Amino acid sequence: MDLTDSGTTVNLIAGVAMLAGVLGVVIPVLPGLLLCWAAVLLWAILGDADGGRWVVFALATVVAVGGTVVKYLWPGKRLKSTGVPTSSLLIAGVLGIVGFFVVPVVGLVLGFVGGLWVAERLRLGAGQAWPSTRQALGAVGLSLLVEFAAALGIAVIWVFGLLAT
Numbered sequence: 737m738d739l740t741d742s743g744t745t746v747n748l749i750a751g752v753a754m755l756a757g758v759l760g761v762v763i764p765v766l767p768g769l770l771l772c773w774a775a776v777l778l779w780a781i782l783g784d785a786d787g788g789r790w791v792v793f794a795l796a797t798v799v800a801v802g803g804t805v806v807k808y809l810w811p812g813k814r815l816k817s818t819g820v821p822t823s824s825l826l827i828a829g830v831l832g833i834v835g836f837f838v839v840p841v842v843g844l845v846l847g848f849v850g851g852l853w854v855a856e857r858l859r860l861g862a863g864q865a866w867p868s869t870r871q872a873l874g875a876v877g878l879s880l881l882v883e884f885a886a887a888l889g890i891a892v893i894w895v896f897g898l899l900a901t
Contacts, residue, residue, distance in 0.1 A: 769887050792894060825852070827855040852872055856869050
């Protein structure tokens, strides 16, 4: 691998950004799907100019937009059917952000789950708080799974485009 070649350097930077994007879906600090899409854009703009790179970018854009739409619509529909209000999710989100700074690495998840449980306990009482929290966590997990699948889809499209161009 010759890093003095600009094409190789662009491919390497795009690959590292792609890996960071896929990991960013699981590690909620990085905007994973956006980073994957931006890596393909960077690769298409800075790489050797040919039409194949723009086809790859167009496919990645379709997957990114589709993944984003599905990420919000499908789990949101499941959340509405469970009856978890937006206020509980907002409380959970705020406590998740606080937890991120208080407890390194796992604080975001702990704060979100704890905040959701506390909000649902105040709203529903002790008996119904955990089942409601579990249903909401299932919807959040579905959202994460959809975003992860879209990020992997973009990565696969990019790798095939890298091999083809």
